[in-house]
Amino acid sequence: MKVFRLLFCWLACFASVTFSANAADFAEGGDAELKCVATISGQIAPGDTEKLKTFLAGLWERRDTPINGVVLGDDTGNRSHGRLCLDSPGGSLSEAIRMADYLLKGYGSSYWVHGLGTAVPAGARCESACAVFFMAGGENTESDIGRIADRVLHVNGKLGFHSISLTLREGTYSRDDVGKAFGLALKSMGAVAARMEALRLRLSLLQTMLATPPDDMYFVEKIGDAAHWNIQVAGLPKIARPTSSNIAEACSKLSRQYTPEDGATPANYSAEQNEDNPDAILPHSRWSTVDVTPDSFQSFKINETDGIIEFVTDGGTELGDIGCSGRFDIGRMEMSAQVEASNGWYVAVPNFFMYPGDMTFSEIMSLAEGAETVSLDQIVAKKLGAPQKGSCLVFKGDTNIDDEPCEMTSLTSLNAGLESYTLESYQWPSGSITVIERQGGKVLVNGALAETLWQKTKPKPVAEDWETSCLKNTSSGNVFCFRKTS
Numbered sequence: 001m002k003v004f005r006l007l008f009c010w011l012a013c014f015a016s017v018t019f020s021a022n023a024a025d026f027a028e029g030g031d032a033e034l035k036c037v038a039t040i041s042g043q044i045a046p047g048d049t050e051k052l053k054t055f056l057a058g059l060w061e062r063r064d065t066p067i068n069g070v071v072l073g074d075d076t077g078n079r080s081h082g083r084l085c086l087d088s089p090g091g092s093l094s095e096a097i098r099m100a101d102y103l104l105k106g107y108g109s110s111y112w113v114h115g116l117g118t119a120v121p122a123g124a125r126c127e128s129a130c131a132v133f134f135m136a137g138g139e140n141t142e143s144d145i146g147r148i149a150d151r152v153l154h155v156n157g158k159l160g161f162h163s164i165s166l167t168l169r170e171g172t173y174s175r176d177d178v179g180k181a182f183g184l185a186l187k188s189m190g191a192v193a194a195r196m197e198a199l200r201l202r203l204s205l206l207q208t209m210l211a212t213p214p215d216d217m218y219f220v221e222k223i224g225d226a227a228h229w230n231i232q233v234a235g236l237p238k239i240a241r242p243t244s245s246n247i248a249e250a251c252s253k254l255s256r257q258y259t260p261e262d263g264a265t266p267a268n269y270s271a272e273q274n275e276d277n278p279d280a281i282l283p284h285s286r287w288s289t290v291d292v293t294p295d296s297f298q299s300f301k302i303n304e305t306d307g308i309i310e311f312v313t314d315g316g317t318e319l320g321d322i323g324c325s326g327r328f329d330i331g332r333m334e335m336s337a338q339v340e341a342s343n344g345w346y347v348a349v350p351n352f353f354m355y356p357g358d359m360t361f362s363e364i365m366s367l368a369e370g371a372e373t374v375s376l377d378q379i380v381a382k383k384l385g386a387p388q389k390g391s392c393l394v395f396k397g398d399t400n401i402d403d404e405p406c407e408m409t410s411l412t413s414l415n416a417g418l419e420s421y422t423l424e425s426y427q428w429p430s431g432s433i434t435v436i437e438r439q440g441g442k443v444l445v446n447g448a449l450a451e452t453l454w455q456k457t458k459p460k461p462v463a464e465d466w467e468t469s470c471l472k473n474t475s476s477g478n479v480f481c482f483r484k485t486s
Helices: 048-060 092-105 110-114 128-136 175-193 203-211 223-228 244-258 266-270 361-367
Strands: 002-010 025-028 034-040 083-087 117-122 125-127 136-138 147-149 151-154 158-161 164-175 232-236 299-305 310-312 323-331 336-340 347-349 377-382 388-396 399-415 418-426 432-437 442-445 449-451 470-475 479-484
Touching: 002 158, 025 048, 025 125, 048 092, 048 110, 048 336, 083 125, 083 128, 092 110, 092 128, 092 175, 110 136, 125 136, 128 158, 158 203, 223 232, 223 244, 244 310, 299 449, 361 377, 442 470
Parallel strands: 034 083, 083 117, 117 151, 125 158, 151 232
Antiparallel strands: 002 164, 025 034, 136 147, 299 310, 310 323, 323 336, 336 347, 377 399, 388 399, 388 479, 399 418, 418 432, 432 442, 442 449, 449 470, 470 479
């Protein structure tokens, strides 16, 4: 017999060995905009699954009475299934799993619960075990695409995942006691893992949950996380008239959502740097996480009369091709598209897919300042590059007319149309500054149009020097070069 203090970090907020006497509360109605037919609040505790069944059975008895515009008994084909609003700090994971199973596997007279979505309204929080139940929102389509996720997070709500501790107070425990406690933790982890497909729970989310310490919380607050984990976001301002870059970004997210994961997580793919330029605007997730760029479009047509943008990217026949095609309704600000990975299914693409992947909800809300739409020229991100020391050189032809130590600083901004603008400042010892502006394929040196020179076109003294970049001022004919200090 030994004294142990056990701390098992395990999946998604399992309640401690001693359960709270508190239990969840169930109330009819909730957030009308999110079409909530009921609200579940408070701590999730053993017995709440039976309470949920009884409560929903009562709603079904009054199924012809609208609740926030939802008629549960309307089977005309235009039926809106409704959602369960959630506001809970968590509780018992095992009970949350049983509640999720009821939404996933209801049968007989309770078949209709298959169509209930979940939502976290503004001002509410859904954390730990509640977040696992949240993932059960959806609809069984009875088709080859299986269950469609229907889970909505309001931009001003909180959805949090983490691992949590199973703690036994200090005391005397036998080896069997320790084994049973550890087995309980493994069993609960296995229960969630066994339901990953039914819950449409991505591997990267499972990894994120396990990697988040029990005294911390991973909140879904980035565009990329919500898009990748199939969570709708309500309350975000919309991009009303997207550029081809916006459409490409949305196509990339749509493809990733339908593509089996390769072990990449939002944390590591959003931190991946551009190897060619470590000081590029931002990591890859600000752009496409896969191979869709504006150059990928075979056609991008704007029909002003009908207010429709129609687009077709690569054909999807080569490895890595997305094969994205569809349309964007400018008036409705709605996009529908299909990608190679969706097997020809055209689906509604959320407007927020057009934002950069690692942009946060709060950044977008601050940008919009209360507006329902965002202007394409509004700045959505800025990055100040680390200062670089080196040498500034000026050539006239192949003659070097100036060569002095200097320091370069850069500031890059990205707008809502996903167009970048970089301002580079080169400080000379005399105090003078050479300014280079880069936007799209256009480069200016001190306000004059410039041409980028490559190895064969650079001045001969630096032609073989890969560390030296050169621009030719098309107005003066002079060439400005910068050589980084090794």
